[in-house]
Amino acid sequence: DGGITQSPKYLFRKEGQNVTLSCEQNLNHDAMYWYRQDPGQGLRLIYYSQIVNDFQKGDIAEGYSVSREKKESFPLTVTSAQKNPTAFYLCASSPLTGGFYNEQFFGPGTRLTVL
Amino acid sequence: AQTVTQSQPEMSVQEAETVTLSCTYDTSESNYYLFWYKQPPSRQMILVIRQEAYKQQNATENRFSVNFQKAAKSFSLKISDSQLGDTAMYFCAFMKQESGNTPLVFGKGTRLSVIA
Numbered sequence: 001d002g003g004i005t006q007s008p009k010y011l012f013r014k015e016g017q018n019v020t021l022s023c024e025q026n027l028n029h030d031a032m033y034w035y036r037q038d039p040g041q042g043l044r045l046i047y048y049s050q051i052v053n054d055f056q057k058g059d060i061a062e063g064y065s066v067s068r069e070k071k072e073s074f075p076l077t078v079t080s081a082q083k084n085p086t087a088f089y090l091c092a093s094s095p096l097t098g099g100f101y102n103e104q105f106f107g108p109g110t111r112l113t114v115l
Numbered sequence: 116a117q118t119v120t121q122s123q124p125e126m127s128v129q130e131a132e133t134v135t136l137s138c139t140y141d142t143s144e145s146n147y148y149l150f151w152y153k154q155p156p157s158r159q160m161i162l163v164i165r166q167e168a169y170k171q172q173n174a175t176e177n178r179f180s181v182n183f184q185k186a187a188k189s190f191s192l193k194i195s196d197s198q199l200g201d202t203a204m205y206f207c208a209f210m211k212q213e214s215g216n217t218p219l220v221f222g223k224g225t226r227l228s229v230i231a
Contacts, residue, residue, distance in 0.1 A: 030216065031216035033218055033219075035219075035221075040124070040223060040224075041136060041223055042119075042206055042221040042222055042223040043206065043219070043221040044221070045219075045220075048216075048218050050216050058218060087223050088158065090160065091161075093181075096122045096216055099146060099208075101165075101167070101206050101212070102216050103162065103165075106159065106160035108157075108158070109159075110159050110160055
């Protein structure tokens with residue numbers, strides 16, 4: 001089955017620890033995205049990548065880092081510099097076609113809780 | 116920068132009735148797309164409907180339709196014959212029309228409850 005997988009579904013972290021959230025897609029999509037969801041805040045963009053070995057900061061990149069070494073993988077590291085990391089994290093991907101519109105497909109999300 | 120505003124944090128509707136969710140946006144772009152996404156309790160994001168800004172005709176998908184007012188920068192979602200399965204968070208979203216892939220800009224969401 002083609003799709004986007006995020007692991008783990010639930011993640012607990014102690015304050016001061018870095019943690020990496022996994023996002024993998026087998027849709028052969030070029031672009032991948034990380035969004036953060038907080039209650040009453042909607043989804044906000046953390047980072048996105050349009051091609052391998054390249055990525056851009058979103059609106060709330062501080063305290064986060066990413067890598068894009070493979071087309072199918074876009075892991076997100078939440079560092080100890082992120083002041084309030086408890087949130088729901090969604091990964092998405094989209095193809096790069098000749099047209100302007102490319103639908104974004106979302107993974108099931110990871111709930112991160114800082115203890 | 117683009118912004119998307121959803122002024123109704125919560126709404127409720129009786130089963131089989133019609134409900135309209137509001138969305139306004141601000142942009143200096145001429146070409147863009149607008150979307151409504153549904154997020155049920157499973158938290159999986161589901162695309163409900165898409166509108167291209169260059170199209171005057173309002174998009175429809177079965178029981179879901181939009182009222183797109185480009186000059187007013189308004190993009191409301193109408194759900195007809197509401198069903199219990201429509202209970203979810205609904206997000207309005209904006210995407211610039213560019214070659215390549217651009218991120219979505221989301222509103223804060225409206226929590227819709229369908230009551231039996």
